[in-house]
Amino acid sequence: MLIKTNRDGFCQLRNSDITDQSLYAGRRDLMKLMASGAAGAALSTWASREALAQGVSAIARPGKLASLPSVKSAVPGAVTLEKLTDYKDASSYNNFYEFGTDKSDPASNAHTLKTSPWTVEIEGLVKRPAKYTLEDLLKLSAQQERIYRLRCVEGWSMVIPWIGYSLSELIKKVEPLGSAKYVEFVTLADPKTMPGVGSRVLDWPYVEGLRLDEAMHPLTLLSFGMYGEVLPNQSGAPLRLVVPWKYGFKSGKSLVKIRFTDKQPATAWNKAAANEYGFYSNVNPNVDHPRWSQATERRIGEDGLFAKKRKTLMFNGYEAQVGQLYAGMDLKKFF
Ligand SMILES: Nc1nc2c(c(=O)[nH]1)N[C@H]1C(S)=C(S)[C@@H](COP(=O)(O)O)O[C@H]1N2
Numbered sequence: 001m002l003i004k005t006n007r008d009g010f011c012q013l014r015n016s017d018i019t020d021q022s023l024y025a026g027r028r029d030l031m032k033l034m035a036s037g038a039a040g041a042a043l044s045t046w047a048s049r050e051a052l053a054q055g056v057s058a059i060a061r062p063g064k065l066a067s068l069p070s071v072k073s074a075v076p077g078a079v080t081l082e083k084l085t086d087y088k089d090a091s092s093y094n095n096f097y098e099f100g101t102d103k104s105d106p107a108s109n110a111h112t113l114k115t116s117p118w119t120v121e122i123e124g125l126v127k128r129p130a131k132y133t134l135e136d137l138l139k140l141s142a143q144q145e146r147i148y149r150l151r152c153v154e155g156w157s158m159v160i161p162w163i164g165y166s167l168s169e170l171i172k173k174v175e176p177l178g179s180a181k182y183v184e185f186v187t188l189a190d191p192k193t194m195p196g197v198g199s200r201v202l203d204w205p206y207v208e209g210l211r212l213d214e215a216m217h218p219l220t221l222l223s224f225g226m227y228g229e230v231l232p233n234q235s236g237a238p239l240r241l242v243v244p245w246k247y248g249f250k251s252g253k254s255l256v257k258i259r260f261t262d263k264q265p266a267t268a269w270n271k272a273a274a275n276e277y278g279f280y281s282n283v284n285p286n287v288d289h290p291r292w293s294q295a296t297e298r299r300i301g302e303d304g305l306f307a308k309k310r311k312t313l314m315f316n317g318y319e320a321q322v323g324q325l326y327a328g329m330d331l332k333k334f335f
């Protein structure tokens, strides 16, 4: 249970943030909502406790982009008590190679991305292949706020209040055939608006993949926003995946195609360096990257001279929710 395992994060939140005016306001709003019974019905006991402790929707709402109203998610594991990463850090320290390979490149360059009109094609082994507009997708299911850790394979992590709904909601609508075993995610590769696509660091378009049961897991989020607003371009606007128990590169940004297949998809990072980036890429402190350890991580925003590294958790802390998906598998072999 998160309340036991995240003592540190909890204490930190109380000491440093509890006096924050906006946090108080958020807690009051949430308590009013709960008292009126509007939110209570949708929240299990643990979820309401964790949401109350964090005052989720009140924190760091930057106010520059269109707001994205959401309800609190009741998906188990969707809320962590750790202190949220500052919006400024989450939107200025990014990996989005289509806009350059430096962490600051996406924030400087992604303004050229044109996020409207936008469509996502669903194809392959499904009963109902379709072309969805962004507007259709936004309405397809209720938007929820979920606070997930995202752990990059390079050794840093963030805690972000994402907005979206489980990808399973969309998958159920298109009805995969019995032969569908994998899902391939293709992201935009537009040389006109994405300066990085001219480089050969990766084989464009950026492609990622999941096993169908991983894609159907309720934690797998189709995300349209963060911190109460639509995604900033550098974070993968207008929609991206967030798979919180896997290394960050599995969470493809600016999705344009979702394809159901019977074969394991060839993914961009695996094609670039198969010995370094496996198909599964579950966060695992016991399986090192060939060039560095994965046992610890640096939390963005805590990178002062004396900041302690954090221990990386098995499946990024989501083992109770997703461990079963890998029962009996040799995770050193299927890394
Ligand atoms: N299309 C696309 N998606 C991408 C990437 C990318 O380069 N292109 N980088 C991945 C990597 S390596 C990480 S760690 C996360 C970073 O997400 P963030 O910038 O929102 O933290 O996005 C992932 N999604």
Ligand SMILES: [Mo]
Pocket (backbone or CB within 6 Å): 095, 151, 152, 153, 154, 247, 248, 249
């Ligand atoms: Mo990453």
